[in-house]
Amino acid sequence: MLDGLLSWLAPHPCISCGALGTLLCSYCKKYIIGHKTRHCLWCNRPSRHGLCDLHVGDYYRAYWLGDRYGALQTLVDDPKLRGRREASRVAAQLLAAAFHIPPSAWLVPLPTSTKHVRMRGYDHTAALVYHVSRATGALARPILQRARHFVQKDVSRAERFAQVQGAFVVNEALNPATLYILVDDVVTSGASAAEAARSLRAAGARQIWLLCIARQPLD
Helix, strand or coil, X not given: XXXXXXXXXXXXXXXCCCCEECCCCHHHHHHHHHCXXXXXXXXXXXXXXXXXXXXXXXXXXXXXXXXXXXXXXHHHHHHHHHCCCHHHHHHHHHXXXXXXXXXXXXXXXXXXXXXXXXXXXXXXXXXXXXXXXXXXXXXXXXXEEECCCCCCCCCCXXXXXXXXXXXXXXXXXXXXCCEEXXXXXXXXXXXXXXXXXHHXXXXXXXXXXXXXEEECCCC
């Protein structure tokens, strides 16, 4: 309600085209949805479900809107760097409109470090999952917990995969018939998502997807 009132009193310029009105105008939303990626997350081969046959592994489908630049970079960065929570709602609307997310699925946020939650005053990934849940009817289920913390800034791909080993736990038995969708704002090396998927599988999950706003190539 507060965001709506502020938008009426002081309209946002669209983060893509600059038109006054909302954070992302309807024209730019349609453009982003219409140009969502249809390539493999890792090798850019054409792929309807985000992973080609060579790269299907820890999860079976991966959905993201595009690479992290322009409007997508703003939607990824603003909730974390500027505390603009409205960006999470807009990003969730794009994800819900661009991809078919079954209402029977469980939306599982990749856990944010407690240090970053304290710094920002809220959990930006949990906020994204909340809005995706409201837009799709799928359940938000924070069943992943961090067993330890790590920092993946300015480290190599190999170091990222080494850092995350054993980093997540699931403290309940999962239903193999349920679809579990890992949700994060951005994927870089994929190390955290892969380790989270392995933790879900160890707890009994068999159907696992990855959903994020954007991809940030490691290089």
